[in-house]
Amino acid sequence: MYDLSTPKSPTIRLTDEQVAFYHENGYLRIEQISVPEELEALRAIYDRLFEQKAGRERGQQFDLAGSDEDDAVAKLPQILDPSSFAPEMRNTYIWANAKQICRQLEDQEDPGIGDHAILKPAGYGAPTPWHQDEAYWSPNFHYRSMSIWVPLQDADERSGCLAFMPGSHKGHVVPHRQIGGDPRVHGLEIDPDANVDFSGAVFCPLPAGGCTVHHNRTMHYAPPNVGDQPRRAWILGTGGPATELETPNDYYWQKAWATARQERASKA
Numbered sequence: 001m002y003d004l005s006t007p008k009s010p011t012i013r014l015t016d017e018q019v020a021f022y023h024e025n026g027y028l029r030i031e032q033i034s035v036p037e038e039l040e041a042l043r044a045i046y047d048r049l050f051e052q053k054a055g056r057e058r059g060q061q062f063d064l065a066g067s068d069e070d071d072a073v074a075k076l077p078q079i080l081d082p083s084s085f086a087p088e089m090r091n092t093y094i095w096a097n098a099k100q101i102c103r104q105l106e107d108q109e110d111p112g113i114g115d116h117a118i119l120k121p122a123g124y125g126a127p128t129p130w131h132q133d134e135a136y137w138s139p140n141f142h143y144r145s146m147s148i149w150v151p152l153q154d155a156d157e158r159s160g161c162l163a164f165m166p167g168s169h170k171g172h173v174v175p176h177r178q179i180g181g182d183p184r185v186h187g188l189e190i191d192p193d194a195n196v197d198f199s200g201a202v203f204c205p206l207p208a209g210g211c212t213v214h215h216n217r218t219m220h221y222a223p224p225n226v227g228d229q230p231r232r233a234w235i236l237g238t239g240g241p242a243t244e245l246e247t248p249n250d251y252y253w254q255k256a257w258a259t260a261r262q263e264r265a266s267k268a
Contacts, residue, residue, distance in 0.1 A: 002040065004041060004088035004089075004091045005088070006091055007091045008093045008096045010100035011033070011093055012030070012097050014030075014105070019105060025167055026165075026214060026215040027164040027215070028214075029204045030210060030211050030213065031206075033148075033150065035209070042089065043232060045086045047232075049079055049086060050079065050119050054082065054085045055081070057264060059264040059268065060079055061078070061079045061080075062074075062186060062261040063078075064077070064118065064185075065185065067182065067185060067260070068186070068259060070260075076119075076126045076128065078116060078117065078118045078119070079117045080116045081116065082117045083095075094150055094236070095236065097211075098113060098148045099238060101148060102148075102238035105146060106144050106145075106146065106238075112241075114236070114237045115234065118235065119232055120225035120230065121225065122228050123225065123228065124224070125160060125224055127224045128160070128187070129188075129189030129221060130165075132173050132176070132220075133216045133218075134173050134216045135251060139250065140245060140249075141243060142242060142244075143216045143239065143242050144239050144240050145239030145242075146215055146238055146239060147213070147214055147237050148211050148235065149162055149235050150209065150235070151206050151232065151233055153208045153230075153231070154207050155205060157203055158227045159229065160222045160223055161204055161222065161223075162204055162212050162220050162222050163202060163203045164204065164218055165196075165219040165220070166202060168217065168219040169215035169216075171217065174191070174196060175191040175253070176251075176253045183259075184259055185259070190219065196219070
């Protein structure tokens, strides 16, 4: 059995060219940050957590793309902080390499790290609409953060790999809304009225255990899973402390949320 009892050490170091590419484009594709035995162990943990709907009563498990009724089939199930339910996930090459990537890209000696997991079920897993991660976050801070997106099986356009808009991290957070304009849905999408042109999107298919890295303002998207296997994505967020702004950003769309997840979290 694969040993997840002790932390691993980083196994990668980015080249100067990779660092420059990330800062210019706001994303980076890396071929591999794990090993097959680790991925097999993680898939078993991942599937168990989603089968259990770990953290649902506290608002940590919910449908990102639907209205999240208890008896409904989730279109895009998500778990926040899955490693809190399976701490051995932190003893992986993926976790160690995520920190190493952040050290190089954001010059953070001891970056903070958090995680979430998004599952696209086989055959019907919903698309993840175009959005910027910061649109979900507190408008009171300036962030220097990134997301490291790791598929636990091969991911391509049929199963839901990520696509990015190069250079979009250099701009502001554009207007967002709840998916489909439905306040019951937690997931956000870039507001169609923002008239963003996505024709320059770059898709990044990956092997199991590869990763993409993207800035907190990089616009990104994932198509639906039309394949015959579930698409398991583990996302690790890393970065340094946020800086409080004198004048907060106006992320007005956050005030429209009226989700079942919020109700469960407030009761907990």
